[in-house]
Amino acid sequence: MNDFLRYDQPDLQGHFGQFGGIYVAETLMPALDELRIEYEKAKADPAFMAEYHHELKHYVGRPSPIYHAQRWSELLGGAQIYLKREDLNHTGAHKVNNTIGQALLARRMGKKRVIAETGAGQHGVATATVAARYGLECVVYMGAEDVKRQSPNVFRMKLLGATVVPVESGSKTLKDAMNEAMRDWVTNVDSTYYIIGTCAGPHPYPKLVRDFQCVIGEEAKLQMPEMIGRQPDYVVACVGGGSNAIGIFHPYVPVEGVRLIGVEAGGDGVETGRHAAPLTANVGTGVLHGNRMYLMQDEDGQVADTHSVSAGLDYPGVGPEHCYLKDIHRAEYVAVTDSEAIAAFHDLSRFEGIIPALESSHALAHAAKLAKTLPKDQVILVNLSGRGDKDIPTMARLAGIEL
Amino acid sequence: MSRIQNTLAALAQQGRQALIPYITAGDPRPGITVELMHALVDGGADVIELGVPFSDPMADGPVIQRANERALAHKTSLRHVVAMVAEFRKTNAATPVVLMGYANPVERWGYQDFAATAHAAGVDGLLVVDMPPEEAEPLANVLKANKIDPIFLMAPTTPVSRLQAIDRLASGYGYYVSLKGVTGASHLDLSNVAEKLAVIKQHLSIPVGVGFGIRDADTARSVAQIADAVVIGSRLVQEVEAGEDGLAERLTAFLKGVRAAMDTARA
Numbered sequence: 188m189n190d191f192l193r194y195d196q197p198d199l200q201g202h203f204g205q206f207g208g209i210y211v212a213e214t215l216m217p218a219l220d221e222l223r224i225e226y227e228k229a230k231a232d233p234a235f236m237a238e239y240h241h242e243l244k245h246y247v248g249r250p251s252p253i254y255h256a257q258r259w260s261e262l263l264g265g266a267q268i269y270l271k272r273e274d275l276n277h278t279g280a281h282k283v284n285n286t287i288g289q290a291l292l293a294r295r296m297g298k299k300r301v302i303a304e305t306g307a308g309q310h311g312v313a314t315a316t317v318a319a320r321y322g323l324e325c326v327v328y329m330g331a332e333d334v335k336r337q338s339p340n341v342f343r344m345k346l347l348g349a350t351v352v353p354v355e356s357g358s359k360t361l362k363d364a365m366n367e368a369m370r371d372w373v374t375n376v377d378s379t380y381y382i383i384g385t386c387a388g389p390h391p392y393p394k395l396v397r398d399f400q401c402v403i404g405e406e407a408k409l410q411m412p413e414m415i416g417r418q419p420d421y422v423v424a425c426v427g428g429g430s431n432a433i434g435i436f437h438p439y440v441p442v443e444g445v446r447l448i449g450v451e452a453g454g455d456g457v458e459t460g461r462h463a464a465p466l467t468a469n470v471g472t473g474v475l476h477g478n479r480m481y482l483m484q485d486e487d488g489q490v491a492d493t494h495s496v497s498a499g500l501d502y503p504g505v506g507p508e509h510c511y512l513k514d515i516h517r518a519e520y521v522a523v524t525d526s527e528a529i530a531a532f533h534d535l536s537r538f539e540g541i542i543p544a545l546e547s548s549h550a551l552a553h554a555a556k557l558a559k560t561l562p563k564d565q566v567i568l569v570n571l572s573g574r575g576d577k578d579i580p581t582m583a584r585l586a587g588i589e590l
Numbered sequence: 591m592s593r594i595q596n597t598l599a600a601l602a603q604q605g606r607q608a609l610i611p612y613i614t615a616g617d618p619r620p621g622i623t624v625e626l627m628h629a630l631v632d633g634g635a636d637v638i639e640l641g642v643p644f645s646d647p648m649a650d651g652p653v654i655q656r657a658n659e660r661a662l663a664h665k666t667s668l669r670h671v672v673a674m675v676a677e678f679r680k681t682n683a684a685t686p687v688v689l690m691g692y693a694n695p696v697e698r699w700g701y702q703d704f705a706a707t708a709h710a711a712g713v714d715g716l717l718v719v720d721m722p723p724e725e726a727e728p729l730a731n732v733l734k735a736n737k738i739d740p741i742f743l744m745a746p747t748t749p750v751s752r753l754q755a756i757d758r759l760a761s762g763y764g765y766y767v768s769l770k771g772v773t774g775a776s777h778l779d780l781s782n783v784a785e786k787l788a789v790i791k792q793h794l795s796i797p798v799g800v801g802f803g804i805r806d807a808d809t810a811r812s813v814a815q816i817a818d819a820v821v822i823g824s825r826l827v828q829e830v831e832a833g834e835d836g837l838a839e840r841l842t843a844f845l846k847g848v849r850a851a852m853d854t855a856r857a
């Protein structure tokens with residue numbers, strides 16, 4: 188008997204078990220109510236969903252293919268690794284699946300201005316892209332630290348007509364960018380739609396972002412049987428806030444025999460404390476950015492500084508549905524270090540001619556470790572969530588090369 | 591009746607409005623906070639709102655963000671803030687103290703232990719900025735069981751249906767956020783505030799204070815004509831930011847000016 192056949196989360200108030208919910212200042216509550224109601228209407232509106240899928244096909248280039256990384260699999264000597272090629276989407280990552288959905292919602296709700304937070308810049312670029320596409324004013328908040336390490340994406344956003352605001356407060360990374368976006372939203376709530384990029388935040392965002400990202404897993408569920416006659420044994424994805432992972436995991440939750448593995452950023456190693464791996468490190472629960480989740484924090488409840496070579500995973504919390512999937516043992520979560528991720532980045536580049544994003548390289552690193560322990564007839568599907576062009580300056584810096 | 595309820599009821603009988611100053615505990619250093627609380631009382635504070643520093647103060651503007659950072663540089667924790675209130679209570683048994691902050695430090699400590707310790711220290715109210723009534727019932731119940739008033743925010747965007755939900759959980763007073771924005775913004779629109787307060791008062795059974803955007807005695811006087819209490823935060827935190835020289839005296843003097851202006855409001 189499959190316990191997960193009737194999996195139906197979150198509840199009406201946005202709770203995934205003890206996680207999720209709505210923890211925001213009163214000023215935003217009516218806006219979140221409005222968004223929840225409008226989203227439910229849009230989802231039930233065939234014209235809205237048809238436009239969303241039309242855009243995914245003609246603007247993003249979906250469905251994204253699945254590719255058998257045959258040469259790399261052979262070199263590893265174990266299980267077969269398949270890649271879900273989200274890196275081939277327009278803008279180079281999975282983020283656009285969600286920003287298209289939310290931009291269409293913004294337009295439907297009559298909002299002329301969109302804002303976003305971004306870490307690696309992928310969500311910022313995806314937001315700036317759709318803002319240009321639909322003629323919306325766009326402001327992107329980005330930690331000052333990330334502005335430095337992701338300069339190509341900063342320039343891309345500007346080319347697309349967005350205003351990029353470097354955030355100098357706190358640790359100057361993704362969480363601080365999210366704080367600043369919340370401050371903007373509370374000030375401009377009437378005119379502005381906040382496009383959250385990850386499956387965290389106040390209800391209905393974790394559900395809404397998941398729903399828009401589920402196209403990844405829904406396609407994979409059709410593509411794998413076409414390619415190999417069955418579903419994979421493992422589905423592996425990197426987890427920062429967790430949007431690409433939830434997008435490929437969620438459709439597989441009721442599918443028996445498919446193990447779901449989320450890979451967090453282990454930074455210098457989980458044991459060193461310098462990491463961004465709340466699920467792996469067994470931290471306590473906490474409330475940040477509108478929802479309850481597993482949260483890296485000190486004994487006083489102050490949010491901890493995190494570390495990862497990958498800006499997109501450098502976040503102290505994780506989306507509430509991942510917290511829940513961990514607690515009910517439907518998904519497992521592990522961490523790989525910066526250096527393991529960098530090694531996988533090089534391996535995929537050299538052996539398959541695909542330069543992966545540093546975020547996705549975490550999933551690849553774990554898949555490589557796992558493949559070596561498995562027989563050759565086992566299949567690992569990795570969500571290759573983004574391409575690595577944006578990481579070239581970082582990789583050059585790490586190698587001591589000036590571009 | 592709680593200390594907050596007594597204080598506000600006594601003022602109402604005199605036809606006066608409460609002056610509620612806010613400072614961030616531990617800013618610019620923990621050792622000075624209790625002295626500053628007494629200085630606020632000397633200036634005419636009826637209730638003190640004491641900010642609990644948090645690493646991610648999402649609802650605050652730059653002034654209070656920096657106050658949080660200064661306090662956190664000294665590792666000022668919620669436990670320290672509660673201890674400061676206990677110290678303050680050694681020489682002041684009358685002035686209610688409300689802690690104002692974000693959910694996570696309270697979550698981390700645990701509702702029951704926090705509430706019992708805070709009550710024993712002499713804390714009278716708690717305002718958790720990022721905990722709307724939808725999520726606040728468990729905490730509000732624990733607070734009430736420990737004789738601490740749960741204080742809730744209301745905003746320009748709050749519809750009547752939500753006012754009713756807030757009224758069900760809130761006690762002490764309600765805090766009307768005068769504008770859409772973060773703390774320290776300066777575009778309070780008096781006629782909008784008056785209009786909204788009239789609606790709020792129909793649905794809220796407790797006194798209503800107004801805060802956000804009140805920076806001078808004139809605005810305080812105008813707000814006092816329509817609200818039960820006036821909250822001043824960022825303006826005072828700016829005094830703290832200006833340095834420790836004569837700080838207590840400056841806070842007292844500023845509040846005295848506000849107090850005098852508010853008291854002429856009823857003449």
